[in-house]
Structure formats: structure tokens, C-alpha cells
Amino acid sequence: KAGVTQTPRYLIKTRGQQVTLSCSPISGHRSVSWYQQTPGQGLQFLFEYFSETQRNKGNFPGRFSGRQFSNSRSEMNVSTLELGDSALYLCASSLGGGTNTDTQYFGPGTRLTVL
């Protein structure tokens, strides 16, 4: 079974621009979660989508948004980029049942650099 894929793998943008990242989950997984990883803050939860609906949201400004399509693929968008948005953005997929065995598997990540 193919794993979680993310595109692009690397991205360089300038302040004020916007960016869209894409994630394709493992086949059969309906939940897609997004995380931001920085050296100072570690891994922080952005949001989770399940069956095209945002089910859970972390403590990030409204510049960060996402969506999920009917095939469970997900995109996240960051508008008006700031230098502090430079990070590794990770997508993880799971079955999404919320049971005690529901397990998230991570994609390779997108490394975003904001200049």
C-alpha cells in the first residue's frame, strides 16, 4: 500500500505571498491532519479534516486554512506569509475513527522557507 504523499517537497516564498500544499492520504484513510514543525516549538497541530469537514483545529491564525476533497486528498493554504511561517509542514493520515487504535502515518513533509 502506498504511503502518504506530499507535494511539493520544498518551497521558497517571499513575505506576503501565499502558498498551497497538497497531501494524498493512504488509500482508505479518511482523516487527514496537518502539523507544523519548527525547532523551537516542535510539532504543533494545525487542523484535521474528515469526510471533507474540518473536525478539529489547533491554535493558529486564520491565515492558515485547509480543505479536503471527496477522494480524501487535502490541501492547506497559508496566506500573507511571514518569516515565522518557515517550517516543515507535515501531513498525516489515519482511518479517523477516533478509537484507541486509530494511528496516524506521516508523509515526507513540505519544507517551506519564507524569505
Place this chain on the structure above:
Amino acid sequence: QKEVEQNSGPLSVPEGAIASLNCTYSDRGSQSFFWYRQYSGKSPELIMFIYSNGDKEDGRFTAQLNKASQYVSLLIRDSQPSDSATYLCAVTHSGYSTLTFGKGTMLLVSP
């Protein structure tokens, strides 16, 4: 505030030794506990998870959970240099898939 705490390390052990990684969590409603390994520049990969009190073994890895003490640990037996990585502890809460992560412990295994 739901928090997960880990010692940042580095934890240094010689090859062949047992490495013990520890994690505490603040929310008693935490449901399941996950250990991920992350090599520098790579994404986290799942090692194992546990949700019942006690021990769970998978090859060289043993996860231990003590809900009364809000403590979870990962033991790595016969540590290898290839085990050198950052180990992330993460928890989920009942009914949710969302992971809350600790900041990770760096493990260094010397030949």
C-alpha cells in the same frame, strides 16, 4: 492545557545497551500513547503505540504505560547506532485522532 513532557536529551548510550526514554502527560483523559522516531531532516515514523496499562513488546522495543502516574516510556534493547534519532512521544484524547506531541528526546548510540 494538554501537555506532553519529554527530556530533550541527548541521551547517550553505548551500542548494545538498553535505552530508556520517558514521557509524562498532563491530561487524564488521554486515550492512546504513541512513539515516533524522527531522523534529522525526515518525517516521523511510527514505532508503536499503547493504550492499556502495562507493557507492550514489539521486537527490540517495549512500551510501558502507567496511567495512575501519567507516565509512558519506551525501552530499546540492544541499541544500535542506527537507532540514533529523536524520539517523539504523542498522545490522543478519547474520540479524537489529533496527536499532541512532546518536543522529543534525542538518542545517541555510540559504536
